[in-house]
Amino acid sequence: MIADREITLTVNGERVVQRVAPRQSLIDFVRENLGLTGSHVGCEHGVCGACTMRVNGLLVRGCLTLAVQADGADIHTIEGISDSGEIAALQAGFLERNALQCGYCTPGMLLTAADLLKDKSSPSREEIREHLSGNYCRCTGYQSIVDAVEDAAQAMAGGSS
């Protein structure tokens, strides 16, 4: 029998101590063990981006990260960055532009857009599409998402301070 491992990490600012099987992915851990169901499973091959999370400040695929690899890490999911208000401008843009329909890709899109805007305050539409190149959406056709990110970038640049 393979022993579970104890991992200690911070998730959305909360300290978490749990035992996990080595094979359990980070996305499954966050969803099943912590009940943070805002991040979604879409493919388990790292292609669709539905499981996108932030680990130690960097975007990662939750399906291509093991929970045991997150020992000692600082994780943020959609719930955390939403509740903190970090992505309020993006969320307002998404709502106004209807940049979501079924909502399943949306947490991944928001995490990825936030990552882009961290480094680029006025991305072009091409740059937005480029950064979102690994996030699959079946409903919107992407245009409204690009519009929303553009709006949010403008709001954040203009309305800051």
Add this chain to the structure above:
Amino acid sequence: MPLSIHDWPNSYIGRSVPRPNARRLIHGRGTYVDDIRLPRLVHVAFLRSPYAHAAIRSIDVSAAQRSPGVVRVVTGVEMAKHCKPWVGVATHMRGLKSAPQYALAVDRVRWQGEPVVAVVAQTRAQAEDAVALVEISFEELVPVADMETALDPGTPVIHADLGDNLAFELRVEAGKVDAAFAEADVVVEETFHFGRNTGVTLESRSTLADYCAGEGKLTVYMSSQAPHMMKNVIAKHLGLDEDNVRVICNDVGGSFGIKIHTYPDEMCATALSVMLKRPVKFVADRLESFVSDIHARDHRVKARLAVNRDNRITALEVDDLTGIGPYSAYPRTSAVECHQVVNLTGGAYDFANYRAHGRVVFQNKNLMCQYRAVGHPIAFSVTEGLVDAAASKIGIDPAEFRRLNLRADDAYPYTSASGLQFEKLSHQKSLAKILAMMDYDGLRRQQATLRRDGIYRGIGLAAMIEVTAPSGAFYGVGGVPIAAQDGCTIRLDPTGGITCATGIAETGQGSETMVAQIAASAVGVPIEKVRVVTGDTETTPYGGGTWASRATAIAGEATLQAGRALRANILEVAGALLQSAPADLDIRNGAVVDADTGVERMTLSDVGKTVYFRGHELPDGVKPELVATRHYTPRDYPVAFSNAVQACSLEVDVETGFVKMLKYWVVEDCGTVVNPRLVAEQIRGGVILGIGAALYEHCIYDNQGQMLNASMIDYLVPMAVEMPDVEIGHIATPTAETVLGAKGAGEAGMGGAPAAVVSAINDAIGVFGVRITAIPATPLQILEALGKIDKKGQ
């Protein structure tokens, strides 16, 4: 003259209101099936057939049963006792035949991916571990993997009882087709091929069945578009009392028609809950989705068009062959896509002579059934492909050729050669509008200039009609228990808020918002005071769900009627309380007001509180009904057709065969538009799906019936970088059949985009004297057509 719905004070109809139910989704607080946890929940995974066609020789589950965490292992023979097989036929599809389909294969497997053994365990991972321990031996049989030879004498018959592999055949004839072709000045003939596609919903199919032994009640949380239909199907095949089955659809992560069919794995999971008397969850993973979600679009069409010396189309002939799976899917049947192709091809044009022959054949591949814009992409790719070929042969501009041949806007009401009844469409106006929007002449000039520099741009056009809001003539007439009507119940609460319950479903298109807008307008409340309930068969009126672009046209009308009825009820009570005639009162912004002056007399909350808490204050004889239900079913027309025209501009790199999408336009006429942004977004999403079909998507099968690209790495779906922006224009020709006047719009984008894209590609490479007639139009295909590389043998 009564006010139209657009003139009602504070009407939300026609406004791009943001979706109230989107808020929880952007906060990551949606509730999709896999988000739900229940006590004693167990998970099911399946051993699926590795072969397209084989006899099951033996199954030994002993090692699987001993695997850690395993609760139960079930094979087909046992499952058949708990879940009766189903047959995907309908009486109005005359001659359609199919064999009983079981939840788990019994004796034989007939497609790669068919579920054979179910393993239930504490976790999905443990269930999969146990699946790997099942010892099963198959005897391979020759698979039927080529639709062109499915009916040949030497080909194995998949179901001996059925006699042959022909599931369905359809013939339509109108006018004098042979004479028209004989007399024609120009005839063009093409053979079109369409790659098999699948939906790839980001949330895969998910079912959580919860059987409560004490109550004998089954609750099924499903990711689905049609809860009432599934309730009926589940009850029927599990042998349960339908009144004791409840289906709940919360948030659905995309459907597009995929989640509207009866799937053996989902039925199995549901039956297992009843057998085990505990909640059972099944979530299809991505790999199994590719070989179990329904496929669509696998067609080969031979067609020809006759044109006379006035450049007018006189005749169209179509021969459609489609290869489905080993069963016609249930309950909507796998004949509908062929039926639509036969019905819709040529539908936007004016000609009297039409012949069509459609055949649906069984194959040992995954099942095929309705997927967004059923049959439309094929019908219009064929039509527009012939139209472009004719224009090219004649030497006339393709836009001008369409202008000459699209049905005139004053030709209505009209019945087409294929028997379609049109109330009123706007093809000519739409075409003129799109040509202006895109600056067609400017694009042509630019195309000519760039061509001199060796840059090959193409401009594509596609005119189309869309089937929306079907009446009972679609399914009900064939004995299929799918509702053609829909209902809405609206209730006023003491808070002054209203709650609407309706039988349609929300899968992201915004149907709940549409209902809220109509209800708010019809009753007279601010939209913030409206709650909408959908998706729960226990709490909503018996309805049809969301499909065939029916929600706005049908449930929207029911909502409007219910809202008006509630308003009348409220005014009757208010009139009695205020001692005014109800006709002198109005409801605006959540309050009862003087109709003439707009002065507030009492709030709706006051009305509610009086009725609910202080009934003694009401005058004698007043019987307050602060709830109203109305149902609506279309009657005058079997289908409410809408129309659209699409255009695109793209560039073909003739050295590499790569296509770069530049810009896209759609002019849509779906009658009254409740929420312009939601309609635009439906069109955009549909267009991108259609571009996917045109350029990328293909379920590739080998000659052994094995799907070769069953993962998201190899089945290519449109991603952000490659997709264009889509500009939308609008024309409104409301239907007179309803007060709302809305037709559907959800599928138009997908229906015409493959045609528009191929039209543009052929416009770009036409200078080399070549055309493509197969999609997806991959770089390989384009290079072969251009002669840059040799065509590989079949």
Add this chain to the structure above:
Amino acid sequence: MKPAPFDYAKPHSAEEVFALLERYGDDAHLLAGGQSLLAGLNMRLSAPAILIDITGLEPLRGIVNSNGVLRIGALTTYAQVKASAEVARAAPLLSEVIPWIAHPAIRNRGTVGGSLSHADPAAEMPACMLALEAQVEIAAKGGRRKVAAANFFRGLFETDLKPGEMLTAIEVPAIRAHYRSNFSEFARRRGDFAMSGLAAHARFDGEVLHDVRLAYCGVDTRPVRARTAEQVLEGRTLGREVLAEVKAALAQDLHPPDDLQATGEMKLHLSQVLAERVLTAMARAEGG
């Protein structure tokens, strides 16, 4: 799909790694970024008994440029390569190739060492290392050795790594005066595997090319140098005739197999188009 069960260890030293590799042999797999490995495990393509996580080995990190050699630690992520000023200066080809590889989230975890060890025939990094004539440093219980990139990639997902060995660093000769490099690929969508990709590196004396390296990915079981085509270019300037000769030479150098996206003939054709476009872009570029 969920992976089959496996055990997990995260050693703190290379010695521990070798001890584990010796103990488990073929049943162990090294884990760095895991972006390829975990995707394969999630599909149950393989079922190792244990994953040995080497991301705790600090000596395998870091980028150092000294004595004309750019040493990139095996655990360097693609994102770190892209952000590195040292790499931009000393091996601009490696900076340039990063946006072609997968997507941002993958690039934050995937490592250079992982890419080279996995040796996917369509991967971009191995082709770049071939073009730059890099050396792969390999450590084992018995010591270290270096292998030229040209000898490292042996076949389909097959490298010169022997049982018990671990890739520790890549040494890239720093770019010298007048050298230029360029990378491009043809893929169906941004981030997809290359149908053909070309990493090119050459010295320009005015317009005359020398020491040309044309390394292709996606056209064979491993990355491949188009040696005949390189020789055609040696000492010549780009022009219509030279490019035609290059294309003909590529037909001798490359024998691509068919796959789901493209026939072998198409891959060869794309490779020829790539050569023209990449070389033309390199010739137009300034500096170097």
